[in-house]
Amino acid sequence: MVKIIANNIEMRFGSRLLYRFDRLSLAQHQTIHLQGDNGSGKTTLMKMLAGLQAPSLGEIHTEGFAPTPWWRRNPLLGKAVYLHQHPYLFDGSVAYNLNYVQPLCDMTEQEIASRTQTAIEMAQLGGLLNQRAASLSGGERQRLAIARAWIMRPHLLMLDEPTSNMDKLSQQLVLTMVSHLKQQGTGMLISSHQSCLLTGLCEQTWQIQNQAIQVSPSSLDERPFTPSQQELRYVTAN
Numbered sequence: 001m002v003k004i005i006a007n008n009i010e011m012r013f014g015s016r017l018l019y020r021f022d023r024l025s026l027a028q029h030q031t032i033h034l035q036g037d038n039g040s041g042k043t044t045l046m047k048m049l050a051g052l053q054a055p056s057l058g059e060i061h062t063e064g065f066a067p068t069p070w071w072r073r074n075p076l077l078g079k080a081v082y083l084h085q086h087p088y089l090f091d092g093s094v095a096y097n098l099n100y101v102q103p104l105c106d107m108t109e110q111e112i113a114s115r116t117q118t119a120i121e122m123a124q125l126g127g128l129l130n131q132r133a134a135s136l137s138g139g140e141r142q143r144l145a146i147a148r149a150w151i152m153r154p155h156l157l158m159l160d161e162p163t164s165n166m167d168k169l170s171q172q173l174v175l176t177m178v179s180h181l182k183q184q185g186t187g188m189l190i191s192s193h194q195s196c197l198l199t200g201l202c203e204q205t206w207q208i209q210n211q212a213i214q215v216s217p218s219s220l221d222e223r224p225f226t227p228s229q230q231e232l233r234y235v236t237a238n
């Protein structure tokens with residue numbers, strides 16, 4: 001079982017306190033809805049858990065991952081995949097973006113090829129493969145970013161307002177991909193202002209309010225580790 005654990009955290013920008021909390025953890029087999037008003041600090045929390053932003057006070061560590069390579073100074077980087085609401089895409093075609101993550105996947109070539117093909121079908125990207133990623137619409141970019149993460153089958157995935165730009169069809173496609181990842185044991189933190197199709201998959205809520213984070217229900221069973229699940233790799237972040 002892999003997890004990221006944040007203890008005794010305080011986060012502020014200058015004199016402005018975003019929140020304080022004693023402990024939060026994101027583990028495999030959990031699907032959590034992160035709620036909060038605009039500017040409450042949802043993106044900041046995800047970036048902290050992904051190692052992209054240091055908390056003002058407190059400590060974030062991981063359990064259950066392979067040892068950090070000696071050359072990596074930040075031990076949190078690479079442990080969770082974080083997808084920003086305006087996902088970073090590489091300069092190149094849609095196909096290039098999908099293939100880019102293949103060397104990072106701990107699977108056989110055959111498995112990677114099969115997952116890539118399935119991801120293209122699930123995200124309905126077949127007609128867009130030769131199009132430049134930079135020219136995609138907001139919803140198509142999100143679908144591509146989630147398809148790319150789906151291929152990697154990460155242990156932990158953070159989705160920042162994943163359906164904010166999406167019409168009903170795109171939301172349904174993303175729901176299918178995220179449901180698959182949930183079945184495969186990927187632990188997910190999904191930020192969304194409102195309840196939506198995706199948040200219907202969540203069994204816990206983290207609500208940012210009054211400079212604190214309320215967790216409900218307050219505890220969740222964490223299912224035992226499945227040894228066949230592959231090592232998490234880092235995809236992209238802003």
Ligand SMILES: Nc1ncnc2c1ncn2[C@@H]1O[C@H](COP(=O)(O)OP(=O)(O)OP(=O)(O)O)[C@@H](O)[C@H]1O
Nearest residue numbers: 013014018036037038039040041042043044045161
């Ligand atoms: N590097 C920074 N320096 C100063 N203030 C920052 C910085 N990054 C974020 N903030 C501020 O911290 C607050 C929380 O930002 P964050 O993006 O985490 O909120 P959010 O809950 O994700 O918002 P939204 O729902 O609008 O996306 C905002 O008021 C933002 O302006």
